[in-house]
Amino acid sequence: MTFTTLRRAVALLAVATATALGADRLEAQDETAWVGTFKGTFVTDGPSGNMTLTIGQENKVWKFSGAVEAEGAPPANGDGRDIKVEGNAFEFTQTFGEFDVIFKGTRDGTTIKGTIEAYQAGSMVGSGTFELTKQA
Numbered sequence: 001m002t003f004t005t006l007r008r009a010v011a012l013l014a015v016a017t018a019t020a021l022g023a024d025r026l027e028a029q030d031e032t033a034w035v036g037t038f039k040g041t042f043v044t045d046g047p048s049g050n051m052t053l054t055i056g057q058e059n060k061v062w063k064f065s066g067a068v069e070a071e072g073a074p075p076a077n078g079d080g081r082d083i084k085v086e087g088n089a090f091e092f093t094q095t096f097g098e099f100d101v102i103f104k105g106t107r108d109g110t111t112i113k114g115t116i117e118a119y120q121a122g123s124m125v126g127s128g129t130f131e132l133t134k135q136a
Helices: 005-032
Strands: 036-044 049-058 061-068 081-086 091-097 099-108 111-120 125-134
Touching: 005 049, 036 111, 049 125, 061 081, 061 091, 061 099, 099 125
Parallel strands: none
Antiparallel strands: 036 049, 036 125, 049 061, 081 091, 091 099, 099 111, 111 125
16 A cells, blocks of 8 residues: 555545544434423314423433323323434324324424324324424
């Protein structure tokens, strides 16, 4: 290997390392932007009202928990499960009474917007939307 070839290899390695480190920092920044409490409203073809979404992360494991306040809406039975976070999008399922509810959304800065699908015994029985803002 010539000295010029060695210099090029070292330079490429340095660029690759810097790029990888930058990606790790960007990923960490995105993760911290997700963590917190988001509040707003939801509207469905059934109950509508106020919604709170709490997002946390422990040891790189996401934790999502939704709470709704509306007449006729059953309480949550535990936290979210089947959580997926990719880029600025997320999806999770949470049980409310006898309904499995799938929340899908995207984060744009401090705002989260998304859709709700409610299932009972495997059949979709309702749908709606939500819009939440991160609390300080």
